[in-house]
Amino acid sequence: MTLRSIAVASLRRRKARAAFLVAGLLIGVATVVTLLTLARSMSGDAEASLESFGANIVITPKAQDVALTYGGIDVGGVRVGDQGLTMADLERVRAIPARESIAVVAPELVGPVQVKGSRVLLMGVDTRAQFELKRWWSIGAGRPPENGRELIAGARAAEVLGLRMGDYVRIRGERFTVTGTLAPTGGQDDELLVAELGAVQRLLDRPGELTLIEVAAAYSGAPVDRVVQQLSAALPGAKVSAVREAVASRLHAVDRFKGFSLVIVGIVVGIEILVVFLTMMGSVSExxxxIGVFRAIGFRRAQITRLVLLEAVAAGLVAGVLGYAAGMAASYAVLPVVAEGAPVAWAPLLGLAAVVTAALTGALAALYPALRAGRLDPTEALRAL
Amino acid sequence: MTHVTAQTGAEDSLAPVLPSSPAQEERAARFIEVRGLEKTFAGDGAPVQALRGLDLVVPEGSFLGVMGQSGSGKSTFLAVLGGLSHPSAGEVRVDGIDLYGLPGERLADFRREYLGFVFQSFNLVPYLTALENVLLPLAVKRMPAAEKRARAIEVLGRVGLADRSRHLPGKLSGGEQERVAIARALVNDPPLLLADEPTGALDSETTTEVMELFAELHREGNTIVMVTHNLEIRRYFDRTVVLKDGRLEGGPPAGEAG
Structure with missing residues (x-):
């Protein structure tokens, strides 16, 4: 028999009061878990959507003084040389401290070539990275290039040059097979020919060189600003720019929902504390x-206080576990209504936090009743004496 | 019972030592010593003087009955004697320890180590079994759990309730509840038992059973102070004192009183 076993026996055998106490905490925990899980799930879903918009960081040579417009024909302003980007810079990008936050690194080399008497832009890419980054790219007919002798054509370029899947084209004396055409994007990409990066570097006689590097940083990782800062440090000769609009809109939407959730969480925790406080005050009076008997047989004031606190903490632990389970169940029920298709974000740490917070909330709310119990005059308590 | 406390100048030790000196024998003779005890309650109107200058010496091993009418101050006297209620004036010494001179929570320690309380309405904790109720005083003592349990089972057996150890108080008769309360008072092997109207809620047959149990404890050397207004049980006491309006009238030993 210890203080802990007395507290547990009190909860186990005074079921109605224990149920009320646990229910008060459980409802609070479940509400908090539901709100936070919804916030996490919705922001995760929003981040995934934002990431599908493509790169949120663009790396260009610092010395470059011409806008990186690869539409049109003339890209003569793109200067390469000492300040240009190289393949070695890709490794520097992948080596920054916040590298875990980098989802995709897509190197590109762009240059003008003559095809069938017309000047067009040829873009060399890492095909897999490029398609991962530009989710809006889809092959209208055919497949992406798989080797250095294949290319795909943007919708407009294919139309102007009369290219179709399976055609051959000669560029600077080398023969390429057109493996497909890009579905129209409505942007500059419609006017490109796209081939493997290595082949384009060889063709343009710019081995190892890059025009730009596009980076997709995960919104769920380190803040984009920090990634930009680290990339700038790693590539002192390059200009690293964040696509601010995407970052700002993401922060705005997610932060507003999180702020709303925190307000609700605050209100719920306040109500929770009040319920536990009133229940424990009632319990101490009852x-x-x-308590007089405990004092008479030699319990110290602090031990009485601890006994009351232990009951509240034990109830909090039970409520934390049950509340977390109920909150997750509620999240599964509610999420399809508020964010269709968004997956529920499981967070074991939230479960741990729910249990610990419920126990601490119980203890905090029971502190005054517990101190009051400890201060009870034993003769007042034992009216028989 | 041979609990005697070494009395240092600071009187802050509750550690028992064996009686070996004349001084300690003197202390056993004055096991309970009450001097000029007064207790005044602040009532709604005028203050109520519940105890008015009590003086009393009780040797170790006595079975003292404190009698008196309702409102005479018996329960207040027991509360002050048990370290539960500070007197307005005077001094209470048990085994040489000045109860109300003990610092801080040492008075709670004193109650745990020196006293066993038996209350009128049993005051068992309703959500604890008989065994758990008996274990209560040991809950805040540092000793192995198995030892606590063995001690509680032994004491429950001694009061004849070994087979009722798992019952909640609500499932026990009044006499059984009283015996559980006595077992709880005994589990710490206290030098002094204090009982407040322990037979007040019992029928005559159960009263006899319970008083025989107290008599047996007395024969074993326990010092017992019992508050009662039941004249029927007076014969069990080896000394009786009567309280009237907060004053001690005193009384002859039970045998002489008939």
Whole structure:
């Protein structure tokens, strides 16, 4: 028999009061878990959507003084040389401290070539990275290039040059097979020919060189600003720019929902504390005689206080576990209504936090009743004496 | 019972030592010593003087009955004697320890180590079994759990309730509840038992059973102070004192009183 076993026995055998106490905490925990899970799930879904918009960081040579417009024909302003980007810079990008936050690194080399008497832009890419980054790219007919002798054509370029899947084209004396055409994007990409990066570097006689590097940083990782800062440090000769609009809109939407959730969480925790406080105050009044007996048989004031706190903490632990389970169940029920298709974000740490917070909330709310119990005059408590 | 406390100048030790000196024998003779005890309650109107200058010496091993009418101050006297209620004036010494001179929570320690309380309405904790109720005083003592349990089972057996150890108080008769309360008072092996109207809620047959149990404890050397207004049980006491309006009238030993 210890203080802990007395507290547990009190909860186990005074079921109605224990149920009320646990229910008060459980409803609070479940509400908090539901709100936070919804916030996490919705922001995760929003981040995934934002990431599908493509790169949020663009790396260009610092010395470059011409806008990186690869539409049109003339890209003569793109200067390469000492300040240009190289393949070695890709490794520097992948080596920054916040590298875990980098989802995709897409190197590109762009240059003008003559095809069938017309000047067009040829873009060399890492095909897999490029398609991952530009989710809006889809092959209208055919497949992406798989080797250095294949290319795909943007919708407009294919139309102007009369290219179709399976055609051959000669560029600077080398023969390429057109493996497909890009579905129209409505942007500059419609006017490109796209081939493997290595082949384009060889063709343009710019081995190892890059025009720009596009980076997709995960919104769920380190803040984009920090990634930009680290990339700038890693590439002192390059200009690293964040696509601010995407970052700002993401922060705005997610932060507003999180702020709203925190307000609700605050209100719920306040109500929770009040419920536990009133329940424990009632319990202490109801158990005055019992507390008098404890004092008479030699319990110290601090031990009475601890006994009351232990009950609240034990109830909090039970409520934390049950509340987390109920909150997650509610999240599964509610999420399809508020964010269709968004997956529920499981967070074991939230479960741990729910249990610990419920126990601490119980203890905090029971502190005054517990101190009051400890201060009870034993003769007042034992009216028989 | 041979609990005697070494009395240092600071009187802050509750550690028992064996009686070996004349001084300690003197202390056993004055096991309970009450001097000029007064207790005044602040009532709604005028203050109520519940105890008015009590003086009393009780040797170790006595079975003292404190009698008196309702409102005479018996329960207040027991509360002050048990370290539960500070007197307005005077001094209470048990085994040489000045109860109300003990610092801080040492008075709670004193109650745990020196006293066993038996209350009129049993005051068992309703959500604890008989065994758990008996274990209560040991809950805040540092000793192995198995030892606590063995001690509680032994004491429950001694009061004849070994087979009722798992019952909640609500499932026990009044006499059984009283015996559980006595077992709880005994589990710490206290030098002094204090009982407040322990037979007040019992029928005559159960009263006899319970008083025989107290008599047996007395024969074993326990010092017992019992507050009662039941004249029927007076014969069990080896000394009786009567309280009237907060004053001690005193009384002859039970045998002489008939």
């Amino acid at each position: 158990r005055t005689t019992e």
